[in-house]
Amino acid sequence: MGNALFLGWRYLTHHRFKSSILIASITLMLFLPAATRLLVDDSASALTARANQTPLVLGAHGSELELVLSTLYFHAESPAPIENQTYVEVEATGLADFIPIHSRFRAQGAPIVGTSLQYFDFRGLNIADGRQMGLLGECVIGANVAARLGLGPGDSIISSPETVFDIAGVYPLKMIVAGVLEAGGTADDDAVFVDVRTTWIIQGLGHGHTDLAAAEAGAAVLSRRDDMITANASLTQYAEITPDNIGAFHFHGSDNSFPLTSVIAIPPDQKNAALLRGRYHNSDLLQLVVPGNVLDDLLETVFAVQNYVIIGLAILSFATIAVITLVFLLSQQLRKGEFHTLRRIGATRGYVLVLIASELGFVFLISCLSAAALTIVTRFYAMRILQTFLTL
Amino acid sequence: MIFLRTLFIAVVLLTAGCDREEHRAGGATAVVLSPENVLIVTSNYPLYFFASRIAASVDDAPGIILPDIHGDPAFWIPSAEQIQLLQSADKVLLNGAGAESWLNLVTIDRRLLIDTSLNIADQLIPLDDSVQHQHGPQGEHSHQGDAFTIWLDPRLAVAQAHAVTDALIEFAPTAEYQFRNNMAKLEQELMALDAQVAEVMAKLEGRPVLFSHPVYQYLQRRHNINGRSLHWEPDQEPGTSAWIALQQTLATHPATIMIWEDLPLQTTNHKLAEAGILSVPFHTAANRPQEGDYLDVMGANVERVAAALQERSYSEK
Numbered sequence: 001m002g003n004a005l006f007l008g009w010r011y012l013t014h015h016r017f018k019s020s021i022l023i024a025s026i027t028l029m030l031f032l033p034a035a036t037r038l039l040v041d042d043s044a045s046a047l048t049a050r051a052n053q054t055p056l057v058l059g060a061h062g063s064e065l066e067l068v069l070s071t072l073y074f075h076a077e078s079p080a081p082i083e084n085q086t087y088v089e090v091e092a093t094g095l096a097d098f099i100p101i102h103s104r105f106r107a108q109g110a111p112i113v114g115t116s117l118q119y120f121d122f123r124g125l126n127i128a129d130g131r132q133m134g135l136l137g138e139c140v141i142g143a144n145v146a147a148r149l150g151l152g153p154g155d156s157i158i159s160s161p162e163t164v165f166d167i168a169g170v171y172p173l174k175m176i177v178a179g180v181l182e183a184g185g186t187a188d189d190d191a192v193f194v195d196v197r198t199t200w201i202i203q204g205l206g207h208g209h210t211d212l213a214a215a216e217a218g219a220a221v222l223s224r225r226d227d228m229i230t231a232n233a234s235l236t237q238y239a240e241i242t243p244d245n246i247g248a249f250h251f252h253g254s255d256n257s258f259p260l261t262s263v264i265a266i267p268p269d270q271k272n273a274a275l276l277r278g279r280y281h282n283s284d285l286l287q288l289v290v291p292g293n294v295l296d297d298l299l300e301t302v303f304a305v306q307n308y309v310i311i312g313l314a315i316l317s318f319a320t321i322a323v324i325t326l327v328f329l330l331s332q333q334l335r336k337g338e339f340h341t342l343r344r345i346g347a348t349r350g351y352v353l354v355l356i357a358s359e360l361g362f363v364f365l366i367s368c369l370s371a372a373a374l375t376i377v378t379r380f381y382a383m384r385i386l387q388t389f390l391t392l
Numbered sequence: 393m394i395f396l397r398t399l400f401i402a403v404v405l406l407t408a409g410c411d412r413e414e415h416r417a418g419g420a421t422a423v424v425l426s427p428e429n430v431l432i433v434t435s436n437y438p439l440y441f442f443a444s445r446i447a448a449s450v451d452d453a454p455g456i457i458l459p460d461i462h463g464d465p466a467f468w469i470p471s472a473e474q475i476q477l478l479q480s481a482d483k484v485l486l487n488g489a490g491a492e493s494w495l496n497l498v499t500i501d502r503r504l505l506i507d508t509s510l511n512i513a514d515q516l517i518p519l520d521d522s523v524q525h526q527h528g529p530q531g532e533h534s535h536q537g538d539a540f541t542i543w544l545d546p547r548l549a550v551a552q553a554h555a556v557t558d559a560l561i562e563f564a565p566t567a568e569y570q571f572r573n574n575m576a577k578l579e580q581e582l583m584a585l586d587a588q589v590a591e592v593m594a595k596l597e598g599r600p601v602l603f604s605h606p607v608y609q610y611l612q613r614r615h616n617i618n619g620r621s622l623h624w625e626p627d628q629e630p631g632t633s634a635w636i637a638l639q640q641t642l643a644t645h646p647a648t649i650m651i652w653e654d655l656p657l658q659t660t661n662h663k664l665a666e667a668g669i670l671s672v673p674f675h676t677a678a679n680r681p682q683e684g685d686y687l688d689v690m691g692a693n694v695e696r697v698a699a700a701l702q703e704r705s706y707s708e709k
Contacts, residue, residue: 097503117479117501134475136497195499246469246497 004351008358019363022324026367027374029317033310034371035378040306042382044299050186051291053123056276058082058090058098058288059262065298068291071262073187074103074111081259086286088256095276096267097122102199102260103191107159107175110145113191114199114260120181122266125188129153130179136201136249137241139175139194143183151177156240157192159202173202174240185383197251200258201241206251208238332356430454430563433481435492436465437679438543439508441686442553443485443560446574452564453571454482458680465678466540468494475499483559487552489516490537508555512548517609541676543686545610546586550579585690590615592698602641602650602669607676620645626654626673635663642667648704651697672700 012019050072059067060080069075084100091098099122102114117132119125120140130153133140141151151157159173175194183189200206238245251258265288267273280288332339339352347355432454434440440458447453459477461468470478478484478500486492488509495505509516516538543549557575561568593615603612606621620641624630630638641647650664651674661671673696675681677689684692 117499118503131472131476132479133499134470134472134479135499138499197496243469247467247493249497251496 004354005358008355009362011355011359012362022327022363023367023370025320025324026364027370029320030367030371031374033313033317034375036306036309036313038375038379039382039385040302042379043386044302046186046383046386047295047299048292051295054264054291055267056096056265056273056288057262057291058086058265058280058286061283061285061287064287064289064294067262067287067289068294070103071101071264072291074113074191076106076111078104078261081261082263082286083256084258084260085256087260087263090263090265090276090279093276093279095272095279096265099264099266100196100260101262101264102196104259104261105159105199105202107157107192108149110142110149110157110190110192112139112159112199112202113193114196115193116196119193119264122264123184123186123188125184126182127179128182130177133178133193133195135241135243136195136198136246137173137175138178139192139198140179140181141177141193142181142189142191144189145192146177146180151180153177153179171204171237171239173198176241196260197255198241200251200255201249203259205253205258206249208241208245208249328360430482431457431480432483432485432559432563433457433459433478434485435468436461436487437677437681438549438686439485439487439552439556440680441677442549442556442578445578446553446557446571447560448574450564450567450570450574452567453560454563457481461679463679466491466493470494470498478504482563485556485559487540487542488513489540489542491540506555506559508552509542509548511555512542512551515548516542517613519606539606539609541607541678542610544608544676545614546582546589547614548610550582553578553582581687585687585694586614588691588694592694592701593617595698595701600645600647602638602645602647604650604652604656607653608651608674611674618645619651620647624652624656624660626652626656626660629657630660638667649700670700670703672696 051068054072057068057071059071060082062079066075066077067079070078081102081104087098087100097118099116099118100114101119103111105112113119120132127140128143129146130140139157141157145157146152149157155177156174157177159175161172175192175198181188181193197206238248241249265273265276267276277288280286342352342355343349432443434443434456437458440456443456447456457477459468459470459474475498478498481504483506484500484504486495486505486507488507518538542552553575557571560571564571589611593611596615596617598616598618601617601619603619603621604624604626606623608617608619608621611617612619622634622638622641624634648668648670649672650669651672653673653676655661655673656664656671664671674693675689677686681689
């Protein structure tokens, strides 16, 4: 018996190429349906958990999915902006707690999320190292951003220009890292959080420069009248907010007209939620969505597609089994001489059967182990893979 | 958790240089930490004074803190520790009217903020001396707002104190009677101050006065003072152009008294005296005074103005 298993193993190792193809085929046959189901199930759980934690999202009329993905996962494709005035007005209703989100910009590959301190309480985010952002231009970064870029409190991160060729566009802003968040296994780990006004500075709606009324600004002044000073192009705007120049930072115009991506609403009860939803029910410009419902719609589609994929994979598996069987039977035909020799040197019929079965058993055993290992690895990286897709 | 918070507040107080002695206002001891551990931070000294007076001798009153601000609170940029103090506060009492320019620079939960001038927004005085500037295609803009030394009109100060009272009651409703009682006493003192200032300012009888800086708008409006504001700093020597501008102003506004935020430089004082102008410090008390409290500072201001008027022989009617 032991000899038969030994001979079976030696046969497989001798015919490495053939064995590898068989193992790879069976591994994929087992792995693909299992991984598909696990990936979809895990993603669905993660998506719905974050969505269900977010009661309502207010944003510009348009794609509900884009609005939700942008608010929950800081998706690179931002929906149309809304005015800060909308946030101010809805906050004045007192129907819920409201958190502004402005996630249009990126810094070294990570989304910059302009928000308020309430966001951290709402998501249960704690500072692992350093402190909470305090001044304009400061940021707190997610655990993954800190690990990927090797950043910690006191370091800095620079916002990315929106387009390389936009010479007259927004200057990059050097932001000081005030703290690093604890890892939570969510999209927050991959984000850079700043005060919403810092994103407005990145956008060029606010800036700091030399006091034009001061004597030092002489070279930068184009004309000076009693109540009006005009600067020329040499006026340099500060690219970094420091304790020395922060007093020179200011915003142009009313911040009511400044942009936001969305507003998260956290009503205390169903009644206030219903009142809020009614408020925007017939709005042509704004929409108030329930992220859970929006993602349920998405997941329904995903599950439907998943079923088709699994049916396809089942058919493919059936074909694979048929081919493997054919290969196996043909192989037995080719090995007739080998089996005959074994019988001639004293091997029983049962011994030959054990030998053949052991070869098959080893192939299936290795395939099962490989498929299991691949599934575990896939599951381990499932959320990271999902977040990569969602933030693209 | 409560212990940690208490510890944190204690550390912040120590680092901010505030000892218990500094939490005394007008002879009444302000409560530093209440049993409930509620913390209220004020953004300038008048608000701290009002809150301390209203909370004086009330057992359940919240802790009231004025951060250690160097110079004028209008130009305060909080340090990292002070920002942590603001972020950890249960409420932050603001003067409003744009006095807290740091609000645009600091990340703070807006729900914590109480604007004590919200109910008197229609009585605020808009600034009209801002300089517009333009750079780039965004168009002209200026950094203007309202005059914010509201407390120089004691009637408006009373309105602010009422807002402070409401905030305190929110945290300790059981002590409402005591708070309102203290508020009534404070209101009496403020109205007495108002009457005292009015009596002295009435002696001006419309004669022209100069203000070293545009911070006396509410005082001017309250007492119909015929005043004009310059942009002179007490610790800076005015330039030639400033003296020329003064001469031009005096041509149409022949003032013999100039009210300053602080005692001017001796040379400036001397030059002004040569021009027949008497310098009179009238402290706004925006920040914690070195001696006494808000009422002491205002009382001393009134005495100085009265003495100056007497020196100028503005007779009593």
